[in-house]
Amino acid sequence: MSKVNKMGDDDKRDSADISVVLASKVKFAELCGLLEKIWKTQGTDKKKRILKNFIDHWRQSHETLHKGNKDTTDSFYPAMRLLLPHLEKERVAYGIKENMLAKLLIEVLCLGKESPDAIKLLHYKAPKAARGDAGDFAGVAYYVLKNRCPDRGSLTIYDVNECLDNIATNNAAKKKDVVRKNILSLLTNMSAIELKWLIRMIVKELKVGLSQASVFSVYHPDAEEFYNVNNNLERVCRQMMDPNVRIHEIGISIFSPFTPMLGERASPDQAEKLMEGKMYYIETKYDGERMLLHKKEQEYKYFSRSGNEYTSSFGATSFDGNLTPFIHSCFKTDVKSCILDGEMLGYHEETKTYATKAMNTDIKRQQQEGYQPCYHVFDILFYNGKVLTNLPLKERLQYLEKAITPVEGRITISQHKEAYSNQDCADALNEAIDNREEGIMLKNPESVYRPSTRKGGWLKVKPEYVGGLMDELDVLIIGGYFGVGSRGGMMSHFLCGAAVPSEDGKEPKLFYSFCKIGSGYSKKELRDFNSKLADHWQAFDKRKPPSCIELAPGFKEKPDAWLEPSKSAIVQIKAAEIITSDKFRTGYTLRFPRVESFRDDKAWYECMTVADIEDLRQKSGGKLAGGYIELGGEDDDDGPAKKKRRVVSRAVRPTLAAQFRAADISSIQQVSQIFEGKEFCIINGPQTCSKQDMEKKVVEFGGTVVQNPGNKTFCIVADKVTVRVSNLIKRDIYDIVKADWLLKCVEAKLFISWNPSDMLHTSPQTVKVFQQDYDKYGDSFTKDISPDQLNVIFTNMAASDIDKLNAKEIAEIEDHYFPDDSPFGLFRTCKIYMDNNLVIGDPTTHMRDSSLDFLALEMRFFGASITTHLDQDVSHIIMDKKDLSRLNQFKDERRKRQRKFHIVTEAWVRECIEEGTVTHERVHEPVALSGDN
Incomplete structure (x- = not known):
């Protein structure tokens, strides 16, 4: 690292820039030189020593610059976010892929599109085009650039970070010109070596031979644990500048995301051993989305397992979102703040069932037809300012019981049963298979909560973890994708298909795409399989796809190459379940597929058919658990019986699920x-x-x-x-x-x-x-229609024409054509929230009787839009003058908003209707009684 000089008056920065002082003095070339040196060095320990020298030098320079100032926010963060680019949450949306970078490089270098170097960049995965660097775009780009770039770039670490931040921000805002300008600025001011490492940072794969854990351990012995708690790289770098200061207590705090505790994989015959022969809890493992709920007073935030926030969907307050308004009153009155850990599920209120991944639902989205979000809570980590992570699970569950009142279909508390033996675990797993559930969780009652670890006393047991329990599928490889990195130069992922039976009963001539696989085999198995098929691959032409292979309409991930079915091979696959998917021609695909073996013993035409997949899916609602586990004992000559496990066919396994069977019409x-x-x-x-x-x-x-x-x-x-x-x-x-x-x-x-x-x-x-x-809306030219049919016609008209107009445009049309005669558009531009929803403090009552219900119907008659959520477009809140209990709460909410809303009573509505115009709202704003404050 370059020597840092003493700052003079001209070098002083204001407080807004103080956090990047050192980064603005260190050249990006120095960081790239570090990465190049680490990459060329053999052995993890040697690599870590090189990185440690760089970090130590940074800390010394930091101390020189700031002279022991503990309040500075300047830290190693600008460099760390480039060393660990995949952890940078602010840069999740660069919108830049290798193909785009290739085109920009071709443009900047003025390369002909058919020139050898351009072909190398555009076809970097192809072994013939990329030669020894196949699959590594950064490596290919370096060889193209090395004779065309300056020996050393001019940008600092601060400059590079600023450009990358601009790219991510403007890509999210869809400002493509600004994104392009920043990319070109980087490409034209760097050396070939710098561009190689920049590209790897952009695609978030450095490939220097140091893991995330190794980088963290060099920086501070507690860095990884602290990052797992808060998911904030900047906070880690700022609070751990001194490696001699240890963090002994996990600093979980409200509204700061962290990675939750995870379960270790296990099978039923391991339960007693892993639980040390003691009592343990068994819980149902639901097939939802892991979610952490943070609550502080009236404010809520929701974070996923990876730290992404979904508050906009579920609701930040009791007035908005598709969940918070319904669970706000479920928290006990003495709960001021808390952090809950649980699973977000889709709940169908009519059938009282939960959605699964096989149903292709995404409960994180705002609207999910037929299903409402239900939060299934199984742990509490923070309660009224107190961190609970160091308490045993059995004590945390007591806090959980004190915190919330469950409401079916909205928020529930996980139920557990006590267990002691392997057989208890096996029985519970078999019951889960019968119920078509994902599996079970085993938890040590004495376990403390350790974020991001799988070794903390939680075990997950699923049918696919037990050999022999899962159905196996034989599918045909129909396409391939070039690999990158260590898999470069060969096909690393495969597109698999199912046969469409021929009408003449002969060998199939058409195959539908079914799934994509890329795991389950060793490097040696992959190399051997590639060697076997090497002579049969053909380039996939998107304009003239092969007639024997049919992909889903609009499927973007076209394979790089394809195989004539008769030249291909069958692979045996295991997966958790069959799920619906519009990305594959069969209409289904597999969840968590992995290769079990490459089948040399079966002919290509002996793979599964489309009908086979449909039958298998219908057997158990998509779940592929085809047997039960039995634990028993066998005596041997050396002593008492030893526990063995075996898989047996399920006692009752219908060939078709009940809802799909034909009726008995005899x-x-x-x-x-x-x-x-x-x-x-x-x-x-x-x-x-x-x-x-x-x-x-x-x-x-x-x-x-x-x-x-x-x-x-x-x-x-x-x-x-x-x-x-x-x-x-x-x-x-x-x-x-x-x-x-x-x-x-x-x-x-x-x-x-x-x-x-x-x-x-x-x-x-x-x-x-x-x-x-009939006309285009479905209205008959000759027949009378019923009121229901008329309603359908109006709906069709709205979908095709009226929805294209906003409320203001409709109001203008009404005013033009009915200037005096029609008052029915009086409230057309108003979006009204009626204060008649949840009763605060009473989770069992969802609606209260109110004259506002009738008023809402009347206002809709006069053109108003009525909403049940206090969103940003609400123009008026109408309150019942007999109940002003939430008036101050509404006023507090109004103060926070840039776009204000009016708070009025029914009297304002009556005056507007009587006058035939929207009158002034202020005189009708209710005043709270002294006792309401």
């Missing part, structure tokens, strides 16, 4: 002939009438049912669009009708002709019929 008596001569295929039904019940109705009324549609099928009936329905829609040969239509016919005992509102999908022939009889 005893059905016909009562009508309205469906005579018509064949129906029923996919699913509503909650009130199952698939089997609807099939029985069809037979009762003279029709016939089939499980798969054919040439004679009159129509397909479905209540909701599933993956199977989507696939049938894509075929575009069947009429797919809503289940409501069939039930209307049955109720009326009359065959009712379809209208457009009855259809989920319309065949080309029926489209032509509808075009003659």
Whole structure:
């Protein structure tokens, strides 16, 4: 590191810049020289010594600059964020990939697009183009740049960080010109060596042979543990400048994200040993999103396992979000602050069931049709200013019971049962398999909470951790992706497919994409497999894809190469479950797939078919656990029985899940002939009438049912669009009708002709019929319509036209065409929040009787938009003058907002309607009684 001179008056910086003083004096070239030296050095200990010398020199220079000033925020952080780029939370969205960098380099260097160097950059993964650096874009770029760049760049560490921050910020704001300008500034002011390391920082893979743990340990012995607690790299560097000062207590604090405690993988026959023969807890392992909830007074924040914040979805206060308004009153009145650890689940209120990953739900999103977020809490780490992590689990659970009152479907507390033996664990796992749950958790009641560790007394037991429990799938490799790093120069990931059976019963000619795999095999196995297929790979042309392989429409990750199926090989795969996915042509893919073996004993055409996958998925709702675990004893000559484990087939394993099975129609008596001569295929039904019940109705009324549609099928009936329905829609040969239509016919005992509102999908022939009889909104030219049908027509009109106009534009249209006659757009520009939602302090009451309910209907009649969330667009809050208990709370919220809202009573609404215009709100703002403060 360059010697740091004493600062003169011209070098003094204001307080805003003091945190980057040293970084603005150290050249980026020096940091790159350090990385180059570490990269070339063999042995972890030697690498760490080189890094330690650099950090020690930095600390000495820091001391010289600041003369022992303990209050400075200047630290090693500017360099650390470049040494560990993957931990920099502020730079999650560069928006820069190797292909974009290649094009920018070609532009800056004025290379011809067909020149050898341009081809190397654009095809850096291809062994022939990149030669010895295949898969390493930074290495390829260095050889292209080394004779075209200056020997040493001019930028400092501070300059580089500033440019990278600008790139991340402006990419998030979609300011592409600013992003491009900053990238070009970096590319034109660096040497080839610097650009090599800059590229690795941008793609967040340094590849110097030092792990994250090694870098942290060189900086401070407690650095990694402290980072795991707070997930804040800057805080680690600032508070751990002195390596001799140790941090003995984990500093968990409100609103500071940290990595939660994790479970160690285990199997049932290890439970007693790992729990040291003592009592342990068993809990259900739910298939949701790990989430930490921080609460302080009226404010909430939600952080994921990786430290990402999702407060905008779930709600920062009791007025907004899709969860906080419903759980705010569940906290006991004496809870001022707390941090909870739990799982965020999707809960279906009608069926009282939880969503799984197989259902392709993402509960972190604002809206999830049919499902509401439910927070399943299993630990508490902070309570009213007290850190609880050093308390044993059994004591923390007592605090948890004191903190919240559970409400079904919104916030629940995990239930545990005591266990002592391996058999208790095996029984619990078998029960979880029966219930189609992800697995179970085993917890030591005496365990303290240790963030980010898997060795703290928590064990996770899942069916896939037990050999022989999981179904295995044989799929065919149809595509490949070039590897990077140690896998460079060969295919490291593979696209696998399932066969579409040929109609003539011969070898399949078409394969649908099903999953992508990249783990489960050793480097030697991968090299051997690549050698076997090396002569058969063909470049994948996106414009002319092979006819024997079909990918999902819009699938972006096209393989780099493909294989003629007859030249390919089968791989045996294990996975946790089959889940729905629009990224693969089958409509499904695998969760956590890994290769078990490469099958040399099976011919290419003996892989699974699309129908096989569908059957397997339906057996257990997508879960691939195909057996039970049994623990038993076997005597030997040396002593008493030793515990053994074995896997047995599940005692009851239906070939088809109940909701998919055909109805038993053997005893059905016909009562009508309205469906005579018509064949129906029923996919699913509503909650009130199952698939089997609807099939029985069809037979009762003279029709016939089939499980798969054919040439004679009159129509397909479905209540909701599933993956199977989507696939049938894509075929575009069947009429797919809503289940409501069939039930209307049955109720009326009359065959009712379809209208457009009855259809989920319309065949080309029926489209032509509808075009003659109905307009584009579904309104009949010749028939009278019911109020329900009229409502559907209005909805169609809104979806196609009205939604394109905002409230202000609609108000202008009303004012233009109805300047005097119509008052029904009076409140068109108002977004109203009615104070009649949750009753504070009463978690069992969700709505209270209020005249505001009727007032809301009246205001909607006059054009107002009514909302149940106090979001940023609310213009008015209307309160019941009989209950002003939340008035001061609303006023506090209004003070925080840049866009203010009015607080009024019903009297303002009445005056507006009477006057025919929106009158001044201030005179109608309620005043709190003295006792309300």
